[in-house]
Amino acid sequence: MALSRKPHRGQDGVSSSEVREFHLPAEAIDSHAHLYFDRFNDDRDEVMERARNAGFVAIINIAVDEETSRQVIQLAMDNEGFCHAVVGVHPTHSGMSADDLKITLAAVEKLCDEHPQQVVGIGEIGLDYYWKEVSRADQERAFIAQLEIARRRKLPVVIHCREAWPDTLEVIETHGDGVVGVFHCFGGTVDEAQRALDLGWYVSFAGNLTYPKAQDLRDAAAIVPLDRLLLETDSPFLAPQPKRGKRNEPVHSLHTPLPR
Template structure:
């Protein structure tokens, strides 16, 4: 029997090694520090050591959004985005005991419970250190037909909040491209709209570019089976491209399946530079400027 490759012996829970630092600092436009096995101080220090000097901490429910806002208030290099994740709205309305209803909403869920949750997100969105409303949008991968109405109502409410407070809109779009674009068209998208973990094809990228939307690429762009995603990046305007980890998820190759963190951003930046046919420094310079413009910092 042949010996197993050395790589197969690595514990999937082991953090990947730090990549070579970027020469031009960039921002991780979407991360979840509250889901990572580290302290905020450690995450910031490790990220800064490889040239990732700014983080956007994203909330997915009321509890997480409060934490994001509090953390951004405490650290100059962290900005917050607050929202109910698309899969959270149906949990609230349907009264899922494992959903947000355990965190303070009215017993039994329902439309009133969703109103309560949206009111709290609205309060948080008004805070000066909260720069984004998201991640919001539509997700038809995990939510069935019974939850679509709640998702869309929540999405429309978040769009209105982002416009009223002058904040960036951060979109989660999974298996719902046409409907996300439809709702944005019907409501009127905010001036600054970011497709987090962009997952569309090149044709959709052209539509987004025409609308002035930002496309944020995660470690998925490095996956072997992600050629359509690389094709989308290739046609995306350089001045509309961001980078993110979505950590602890979506760890870039060759560490797919191991814990992700902001310090791994350089791997994705270098892969993006190769797709765009520009050097690493030019890619990082564009990303840094785009992220600051998208989030208004």
């Protein structure tokens, strides 16, 4: 789908004439973005316009804490029908006392009550063992509690898993009965992708799928059925290889062909 505007080069060098070279196979959704980040303050509306004009029908913005949960809801309210909100506490933001976590998650759950039209999921939640600032115990406590919120609310979850696959899977299998969701920015093996599918869950891939050393990731993507596969940008992170090193945005997913 071509852009209707004259070629325009915005922040980070995105040209509408570039986008004309790509064609979407169907209406597209960026299943995971963070357009509330400060890096979009100067051109957030233009970023969304480029996505619309390229054929995107929705962007799902994912929170990382209580404050950003409110921000993704506001984005959804300001862009009704195009932006949607996923609210929750990221594992690297879960370092707090049990009492503080209870208060925070009560506020997050209240947002689900107050904004049922905007909130479409709980996340991103999970475990992250790459960063060491938050204890594994704190992360697991927040993870389990948010799986319970998702169960009560009958909402899907967005899973963040970094260098923590066995424990993430164990928590889901032990505490995730009745919950379904997506493994965001999947970075695992073929076998791990199959385990996710066996759970009845979805698997989402980002721009790192295009990196030269990511053949294992491409192999994993190749086994995921199209009806269980999602595409995301994780904007502003993980720009695909042609845009690597630049700020990512939804329209850049046109540079991420999925192996079939």
